[in-house]
Amino acid sequence: MKIVAVTACPTGIAHTYMAAEQLEKAARKLGHGIKVETQGAMGIENELKAREIQEADAAILAADIAVQKRERFDGKRIVETSVQEAIKHPEAVLERLARP
Amino acid sequence: MTRVPFTFPLANGLHARPASLLQELCLRFDAVVVFRNSRRGRRADAGSVLELVSSGTMAGDPCLLEVSGPQEKEAAQALRAFLRRDLLQAEDNLPPSAAPGAGEGGWLPPFFRGGALRLHHGRAVSPGIGRAIAVLRQGRVSMPRRFASGRKGPAQESRLFREAMERTMAELRGQAEASGDPVAAGILKAHLAILSDPRFGGKIASRIAAGRLPAGAAIEKTAAEFAAAMRRSPSVYLRERAADIDDIAARLGETLYGKRRDAAPDLPPGGCIVVAGALSPSELLSLDRRPLRGLVLGEIGSTSHTAILARTLGIPAVALPRPALAGIAAGEELVVDGRRGLVLEQPGPALRRYYRLEQEHLRRLEQRRARLAAQPARTRDNVRLEVAANIGSVAELDPAWRSGAEGIGLFRSEALFLERDGPPGEDEQCEAYSRVARTAAGRPVIVRTLDVGGDKRLPYLRLMREENPFLGYRAVRFYEEHGDLLRCQLRAILRAARCGRLKVMVPMVTRTEEVRLVRRLLADAAAELRDRGVPHADSVELGVMVETPAAALSIDLLAREAGFFSIGSNDLLQYTMAADRGNPRLAGLHDPLHPAFLRLLQQAAAQARKAGRWLGLCGEMAGNSELLPLLVGIGFNEVSMAPGRIPAAKERLAELESGECRALLRRVLAAADATTAAGLLGEFNARGEAGEAISAELVRLDSPCRTPGEAIKELCCLLELSGRVGNSAALEDAVWKREEAYATDLGFGFSLPHGKAAAVKSASIAFLRSRKPFHWSPAGTPVQAVLLIAVPEKAQGEEHLRLIARLSRRLMHEEFRAALLAARDAAAVLRALQQCLGGG
Numbered sequence: 001m002k003i004v005a006v007t008a009c010p011t012g013i014a015h016t017y018m019a020a021e022q023l024e025k026a027a028r029k030l031g032h033g034i035k036v037e038t039q040g041a042m043g044i045e046n047e048l049k050a051r052e053i054q055e056a057d058a059a060i061l062a063a064d065i066a067v068q069k070r071e072r073f074d075g076k077r078i079v080e081t082s083v084q085e086a087i088k089h090p091e092a093v094l095e096r097l098a099r100p
Numbered sequence: 101m102t103r104v105p106f107t108f109p110l111a112n113g114l115h116a117r118p119a120s121l122l123q124e125l126c127l128r129f130d131a132v133v134v135f136r137n138s139r140r141g142r143r144a145d146a147g148s149v150l151e152l153v154s155s156g157t158m159a160g161d162p163c164l165l166e167v168s169g170p171q172e173k174e175a176a177q178a179l180r181a182f183l184r185r186d187l188l189q190a191e192d193n194l195p196p197s198a199a200p201g202a203g204e205g206g207w208l209p210p211f212f213r214g215g216a217l218r219l220h221h222g223r224a225v226s227p228g229i230g231r232a233i234a235v236l237r238q239g240r241v242s243m244p245r246r247f248a249s250g251r252k253g254p255a256q257e258s259r260l261f262r263e264a265m266e267r268t269m270a271e272l273r274g275q276a277e278a279s280g281d282p283v284a285a286g287i288l289k290a291h292l293a294i295l296s297d298p299r300f301g302g303k304i305a306s307r308i309a310a311g312r313l314p315a316g317a318a319i320e321k322t323a324a325e326f327a328a329a330m331r332r333s334p335s336v337y338l339r340e341r342a343a344d345i346d347d348i349a350a351r352l353g354e355t356l357y358g359k360r361r362d363a364a365p366d367l368p369p370g371g372c373i374v375v376a377g378a379l380s381p382s383e384l385l386s387l388d389r390r391p392l393r394g395l396v397l398g399e400i401g402s403t404s405h406t407a408i409l410a411r412t413l414g415i416p417a418v419a420l421p422r423p424a425l426a427g428i429a430a431g432e433e434l435v436v437d438g439r440r441g442l443v444l445e446q447p448g449p450a451l452r453r454y455y456r457l458e459q460e461h462l463r464r465l466e467q468r469r470a471r472l473a474a475q476p477a478r479t480r481d482n483v484r485l486e487v488a489a490n491i492g493s494v495a496e497l498d499p500a501w502r503s504g505a506e507g508i509g510l511f512r513s514e515a516l517f518l519e520r521d522g523p524p525g526e527d528e529q530c531e532a533y534s535r536v537a538r539t540a541a542g543r544p545v546i547v548r549t550l551d552v553g554g555d556k557r558l559p560y561l562r563l564m565r566e567e568n569p570f571l572g573y574r575a576v577r578f579y580e581e582h583g584d585l586l587r588c589q590l591r592a593i594l595r596a597a598r599c600g601r602l603k604v605m606v607p608m609v610t611r612t613e614e615v616r617l618v619r620r621l622l623a624d625a626a627a628e629l630r631d632r633g634v635p636h637a638d639s640v641e642l643g644v645m646v647e648t649p650a651a652a653l654s655i656d657l658l659a660r661e662a663g664f665f666s667i668g669s670n671d672l673l674q675y676t677m678a679a680d681r682g683n684p685r686l687a688g689l690h691d692p693l694h695p696a697f698l699r700l701l702q703q704a705a706a707q708a709r710k711a712g713r714w715l716g717l718c719g720e721m722a723g724n725s726e727l728l729p730l731l732v733g734i735g736f737n738e739v740s741m742a743p744g745r746i747p748a749a750k751e752r753l754a755e756l757e758s759g760e761c762r763a764l765l766r767r768v769l770a771a772a773d774a775t776t777a778a779g780l781l782g783e784f785n786a787r788g789e790a791g792e793a794i795s796a797e798l799v800r801l802d803s804p805c806r807t808p809g810e811a812i813k814e815l816c817c818l819l820e821l822s823g824r825v826g827n828s829a830a831l832e833d834a835v836w837k838r839e840e841a842y843a844t845d846l847g848f849g850f851s852l853p854h855g856k857a858a859a860v861k862s863a864s865i866a867f868l869r870s871r872k873p874f875h876w877s878p879a880g881t882p883v884q885a886v887l888l889i890a891v892p893e894k895a896q897g898e899e900h901l902r903l904i905a906r907l908s909r910r911l912m913h914e915e916f917r918a919a920l921l922a923a924r925d926a927a928a929v930l931r932a933l934q935q936c937l938g939g940g
Contacts, residue, residue: 010841013854013891013901014908018846021909041891042901064841087912088847 012040026090062086120293131169209836217446224441228416230394323349347380394436473504486738509740529592537600575608597637659711669719733765843877854889
């Protein structure tokens with residue numbers, strides 16, 4: 001599966017990146033392709049391109065604050081979760097994508 | 101009549117200390133001086149401290165002095181000089197108020213909640229932590245009722261009042277001399293000035309003499325009038341001065357009625373916290389300070405003299421609203437938290453542990469401060485720049501040495517000569533210089549020879565009045581005519597030089613002949629001492645104070661006669677810019693960043709270096725830490741400043757790198773104007789230290805902490821002790837606010853608390869491992885390793901943020917966590933972290 005994701009936590013110092021790392025690790029393990037955009041204290045990094053979003057099967061928004069440029073995912077299949085959930089149970093989050 | 105207009109310069113308004121200086125000066129002349137504040141439409145007799153203070157004058161008010169009478173000219177001239185110099189220094193040595201930033205707005209970390217029987221939010225008045233039992237002290241809010249009832253007729257009451265005045269003044273004088281602390285002495289002297297104010301005493305006396313009121317009632321009524329005038333002032337600072345009037349009146353009344361103040365109840369020797377609704381400065385001074393651990397006060401301003409004294413004496417203090425104060429019972433255990441502005445009644449075991457940690461931390465901070473003060477001042481790349489103190493009297497020596505002065509770069513000897521009918525004798529001067537030399541214990545002391553004439557006049561030195569005193573017959577220019585006076589001073593210095601490293605510096609030099617003259621006088625003085633058989637040093641080093649462009653441009657020539665140079669930047673700037681620095685309309689011209697002035701300094705330094713001469717800088721510019729990078733770039737050997745500025749200068753210096761400073765200087769010298777130069781300098785100063793985010797001193801293994809509160813506190817304290825965070829309590833609060841959003845434990849025995857705070861100077865990481873795992877959050881698993889991340893409020897440079905992001909990601913990998921958990925020492929932790937931070 002091709003997945004795009006965004007992580008964003010309140011201070012944007014640590015949890016945003018931990019969640020990104022966890023999602024990437026779990027996706028690799030489960031054999032998915034993933035690209036994670038981080039919205040942290042340094043602004044948006046590893047920004048998702050329109051084509052990447054378009055080609056993805058689904059999107060994960062792991063955020064404790066409002067996701068910037070959320071309209072990019074309009075019409076996409078979205079799984080929303082908290083940053084903490086993505087850190088603690090990344091595989092469970094990915095498994096939710098598999099469910100219809 | 102002569103009019104002297106000026107803009108009032110002091111941030112705290114015209115309060116008792118500057119007012120007493122102004123009054124003192126006015127009373128020295130046979131002249132009437134009227135003070136007018138045109139913004140507030142107030143008029144005051146400048147001979148009256150009380151009237152001056154009651155004028156409610158604030159910083160920036162347009163003011164006018166009207167001088168008339170037989171000595172009109174002299175008085176006006178002295179006043180102009182006063183406004184230009186002494187007035188500006190009236191606020192220099194105030195200790196800083198309690199650090200703001202923590203505990204504001206009533207928010208506290210969660211472990212405070214329910215941790216004490218009662219917890220009161222107040223205002224931090226003096227920093228520090230006090231923990232002891234409460235001793236309640238009846239505040240003397242008003243005068244005893246019986247003051248109102250007279251005992252004798254008007255004649256007898258008048259006599260009693262006069263005697264009480266004299267006794268009280270003598271007492272104050274004695275206390276001021278014995279206090280051994282310049283701040284305490286200054287406050288007592290300000291009280292003395294109010295007491296000796298003719299408006300005050302005169303009004304009381306006339307009320308008694310008219311038979312209308314007995315002495316006690318007359319004191320009470322007069323004091324109440326003056327205090328009320330102050331309470332109406334627009335300035336908080338001045339309103340707080342009303343307490344001084346109350347204090348003086350009560351003191352006077354007590355002396356009058358022969359009643360010793362019910363002062364000094366014996367404080368329990370095991371330590372106590374004094375709780376008092378009102379505590380006057382003299383009451384505070386009369387308390388036994390050994391068992392005193394803290395103060396809980398009623399309505400008191402942070403600039404009241406009691407507050408200033410508490411800070412000077414290092415007593416933690418918090419001001420509480422009256423209802424909270426009234427609820428405190430004698431004998432119960434209190435914590436006074438002068439950092440957060442809290443008073444805790446009967447703290448529970450967790451908060452006791454927390455405050456023990458805090459006290460231990462403050463002790464370490466103090467040790468660090470003392471260590472910094474004791475350290476030789478040098479840049480990061482080990483370039484030495486002596487940091488010395490400017491002093492005007494022997495009384496300022498102690499604070500100078502305590503703050504870490506590496507010498508006295510300027511001892512203004514004229515204080516010994518002012519305010520007297522004849523010059524001080526050789527023995528008296530020798531005594532003063534010897535004391536300075538002895539306490540210096542080997543550190544160099546530069547004594548500036550007599551610098552009067554023009555602005556500072558001595559009645560016994562008959563100098564002609566001049567149109568333009570700053571361009572006139574002053575300092576070295578009258579040495580030839582008054583050779584006796586100078587030889588006497590030089591003899592005293594030569595004698596005292598046996599006690600230490602005294603050097604002589606000549607002010608206002610423009611020509612080599614002048615230095616030669618002083619050299620001749622010095623030789624004569626030595627010969628006289630030899631003839632008299634008086635022991636003295638064979639020679640002292642002779643230097644030049646560079647205050648005129650002429651001197652600055654001929655250092656190479658002067659170097660033939662002078663062994664060292666020190667730039668007097670205040671006058672040099674004034675003469676270079678042809679702008680009187682006391683004239684508010686010319687304030688913009690008085691800018692040390694003007695290209696001409698910086699070039700002049702740089703050329704002077706280059707000439708001094710070429711001639712192999714030592715070069716110092718004394719004057720306001722030296723004490724401005726913002727300018728320090730330029731001074732390092734220019735290559736001074738020494739900077740000499742007001743003692744209070746020394747620790748900051750040493751700390752800033754240790755952050756600078758001399759090569760970067762030189763590069764900055766080159767850019768600043770190439771700037772088209774002072775504004776561009778200021779921009780370049782500001783940019784340089786704003787740049788955070790580009791050091792590592794973590795170092796060995798930020799790692800603590802085997803920590804005894806048992807709660808998240810203790811772990812976070814310990815890590816914040818490590819950061820403050822390393823100088824990376826200004827106020828650890830502010831960072832602690834920021835971290836706890838973040839924890840409230842959700843706990844930062846990650847599972848796997850790790851927790852990653854973090855916060856952004858203005859108190860953080862550069863993004864940093866601190867690490868601890870506890871002896872035993874403990875619970876971080878109710879739902880979480882036990883935690884043993886804590887990584888705390890501190891980021892500045894305005895995170896400059898994304899490099900550090902990037903490192904932290906990388907670290908956060910790496911923590912998700914088990915090998916990394918295992919390495920941190922298994923690390924045998926701090927070095928192993930550092931290796932693991934640096935590998936993670938450094939490796940792409």
